[in-house]
Structures are given as C-alpha cells and as structure tokens.
Amino acid sequence: MFSKLRYLLINRKLDTSKMNDNLVAETKGYHAILNLTYEDLIGTLCLESANIKESELAANIYQCHQSDRFIAALLDPRTSFEYKKNAIFQIVEPKNVEYIRFAVKLKLKSHPTKALNKEDIKNIKAFLDWYGAGNYLYIFMRPDLSIANVLTYLNQVGSLKPDKYIDDNVCKLNSERLPRILIMARSPELLKCFHKLLNFYSNSLDSSYCSRHKLLGEVIQKQSSNYVSIEGTIPHRNCVYFFLPQKGNREACINDELLKSYSYAFESVNFENPSSYDGLTYSIYDMECVNDQVNIRSSDDLYEKEPLPKYSDIE
Template sequence: MFSKLTSLFTENLNLSEMNDNPEAQREGYNRILNLTDEELIGTLCLEPATTEPQVSRIYQSYQSDRFVAALLDPRTSSEYKFNEICQIVEPQNVEYKRFAVKLKVKSHPTKALSEEDINNIKAYLDKGESGEYINILMKQDLNISDFLNYVNEVGSLKSDEEIDDDICKINSERIPRILIFVSKPEFFSCFLKLLNFYLNSLEESSSYCSRYVLIGKVIQRQDSDYMSIKGTIPHRNCVYIFRPLNLDYYKCVNDELLKSFSNSFETVDLKNPKYGDHRFYSIYDMECANDKINIKTNNNLNEKDPLPEYSIIE
C-alpha cells in the first residue's frame, strides 16, 4: 500500500513539474499538431468547455483592436459610440445554441505514443485554465451534426480574415447561421476530426450545449466626424455580444453592457494595436461555401448577375 502511494505521489509530482516546464509544453504542442489521424483518435477526446457560471460573452472578430478599444472605452457614452463608431446589425436578440468543447488526453491513451509524448501533451493542455477549446454558436434550428455535414460537404472553411473583401462587406451587414471561435486556429482540423468521431455521443449529451441569445452584432461605421478610422478596415471589424437565454438583464446593447466588458479596453495597447487572426469562422449560407454568396435564382436575379451593391453605413 505504501509503495502504491509513493508511486502515485511521485507520478503526480512529475506531472506538476512538467506543467511548469515550457520545454515540455512546447514539445506537447508540436506533438499534437503532428499526430496522425489514428494517433489523434487514440490519444485525445473532448470534454465540455463550459465550467464557469453562465455570463454574457463578447466575441471580437476584428482587423484592428482600435475599434474594440473605441467601442468598449468606459469614458464615452453609448450614444456617442452609436453616432460615431458603430452600428448594430438587425435583427437583435436572436437565439443561438452554444456548443463548447476542449481537448483532453484520454484516460487510456494509445500505446503508439511514448509515455514522454503523452506527458508532454498533458503538460501543454493543462498549462492554462481554459485549455484548447472551440465554441460553435448555431441558430436554434441547427445542431452539431448539421454543422459537421456542412463542413464535410464543402470540404473546408475559410476564416473571416481570409474571406474576400466583396463577400466580407456583404456579410458584415448580416448575422451568421453559425459562428465558430477556436482558441488556436492550428487546432481547428483536430477539433473537426474529433467532433466527427464522437458525434453520436456528443448529440446524446446536453452537457456540451447551452442556450444563448445574440444581443447584437456591432460593426464599425464607414466614417466618423470625430474619430479617425485611418489604418482600420471597417467591414472587417465587428463584435458579437451574447447573453445566456435565462439571464434577465442585458437585453440590449447599452452603456451598462458595454462597460461590463471594459477589461477588454484596458488590455489594448493604443500605441501598438494588435490585429486580428484566423480564430473566427462564419457561415451565413448552408447552401454554399462560406467564402461565397448564395444568390438564389428568380425572375429578377440569376447566378450571372453581379453581387448586390454594399450599402454605405451612415
């Protein structure tokens, strides 16, 4: 008995040391990215990513965080912001399902990997509270199998940053059918493979899914009398603000709601603003690839007609 306890204590101590070892974490990160499909399925599984209390959430899809800083600046009123900085896309208060999972090492991982590899992967995934996760927000009439069927049919998705300008301009004035946020874009394919593999068990469990309401999609205005937009691309700057369905307050975008996210403003270095990445993927039409516009054929419009003109926001 004493021998078993000593062994368990030593094992936990070694894992704790590895969790504080940047080299082990780096090796674990690289090992995940180089797993074969068989090794991936044999090593990793998915677990619910939602462990914290349900709160309002803001998802920032932006080209420059100068826009985010201006929107969430607690020193200015919402009236000023909506006159000079941003506009809300209609409709508002739309119900979504939030599907959230994160990567986890299986209790009995494949023996194809060495013990060192497994421990390095654990060290990497355990280095932060959130781990590596993906959030998939879907209109309420959709489910995770609809999303996977769509991705499998179109073959791949382009991130919001990769979408052509013409398409992006049109999409900026619409709300998506599906919005995907992944903690690191390089793990997106890993999540897709695991979601496909575990689909049946995921659909049968309610612990991965929660109900949210899109309070509003807020986009940057094309111009302003008082604020310079030089260096920003307005149609590539937006935020999505969600609240849990059962939350009785924050039912519109106002001063109180925006100030609740003021911590995002405080993290922006205005002298050296950061730019967006490939962590967001949006699907607006389930009938075509997410980098296309689905123009339905009718008496007045056919597939050869040009894209509809992008409206100037005033």
C-alpha cells in the same frame, strides 16, 4: 473572448529564449497535437463538454477585429454610449436572436496511444492544462440547426476559410447580416483536429454539450465617422458579438453599463503596437455553398451562376 495568450495561437515558430520552461512545454504540446496522425489523434485525445457553468453569468463578448484600436474605442469607459453609437459602431439587425451554443474541449485519454513517447504526452497535457490555451471549440448555431447539421456541412465543404481571409466584397456583404453558424477555434489546424474528433464521437454528442444563448447584437465599426478614424483598418472587418447565456428569465441589452463592464479590455490595448484578433472566427451564412462565397438567388429561387459582383455595383 479576450485572450492574453495570442502568441502561441498565431505564431508557428518556437523562440525558446523568450519563453519559460512551462511555455516551451505548452507550445510543444500544441504542435504535437497538430502533428498527430488520425490514428494517434483518436488514440490520444477525446472530447468533453465545455458547457456553461453557473459562474458564467454575464454576457460574453466574442471578437473578430482587424485592430484592437476598435476594441479600445468601443469599450473606452471615458466616452458615453451615445457618442459611441454616433461615432464608432452600429448594431446589425435583428437584435436579441436565439442561438444554441455547442461547447467542447479536448481531453487527454486516461491511457493514450503507446505510439507517443512520455515527453510528447507530458507536453500535450501541459497544453491542455494551460488556462486560455485555446483547446476549446465553440459553435453558435440557429435553433433550427443541430451539431449533426454542422458536421454534415463541414464534411461536404471539407474545410472553412477563417473570416480574416474572406474576400473583401464578400466580407462587406456578410457584415450586414447574421450568420447561421459561428465557429470559434484558435487556429485552422486545431479546427481540423476538432472536426476529426467530432466525426469520430458523433453518436455520443448529446444535449449536455449545448446551452441556449441569445445574441444581444453583432456590433461593427461604422463605415464612416466625422469623429473617429481608426488607422490601418477596414471598418467592416472590425466586429464583436455579444452573447448572453439564457439561464432563467434574464434580460440584457447592449448599453453603457454592458460596454463599461469590459473596460479592462480597453486598458490592455497596446496603442503603440495594436494587434489583430480576426483569425479565430469562421462564419457560415449559407449552408449550400462554401463559407467564402455568397449565393445570389434569382426571382425563381435558383442560384445564379454568375460571379459575385463588386459590392459597389449592388444597388
């Protein structure tokens, strides 16, 4: 989703001369959470549902892009949908695929651990109260999976690699298929905190955390175009997902009207200093290996032990 607060979620240093008092407290609260021991994390924070609200009616756009110049080109209200299809993007097949969204957010306990001082608790509360601060976790999974399956996988692999750091050959292969699981978290460190809390509260994660969604389409930049060249980017690393909450018999598709509904994002792009937004997604395509690898099956359905060949060598 589009966030105006990227600084905190990427930067690891505090520059208080450029922040107001509230932002200083929020940033300190973020780092205080990351530095909690396991015992203090369990004693300070719990989880609550961040499920779909009645006001959440439109399709949501989740982005993983190397440059927001791609976002600007995709959502530019001045160009037609036909032009964009021919010059800018392509949709990964299939479209209109069902997913379950598991949505959860961090919550400060009513009586947090006494190991923390009042200042730390105040700063943590400031971070959690900060709109858009990133204390949400979204997990999109195919309908045959459950949050228990996701946790089992995470416990087996230990940690995930953000899509931003996936090997380029693997990334290009993945860009041509849909993930089994798509996780949105604001940083690898915060994802680790969620992972610990999800394991601790695993027996109480009921259906109130889940809602039905439809992936209208995964949109990626065209590998080549005679009309548009987005400087400083690799096409298959520019991607957005359009998810529609399934409330009743609602229908939608990726069309001119949908793209123009996000024209405000085009207006917010700084063309002089475009930014990356590709460190927040974690895609899982095969639950029998870590997410930065690809398993190639042989004809007898066994996994090959040979390393993944270069993308250009695969016919």
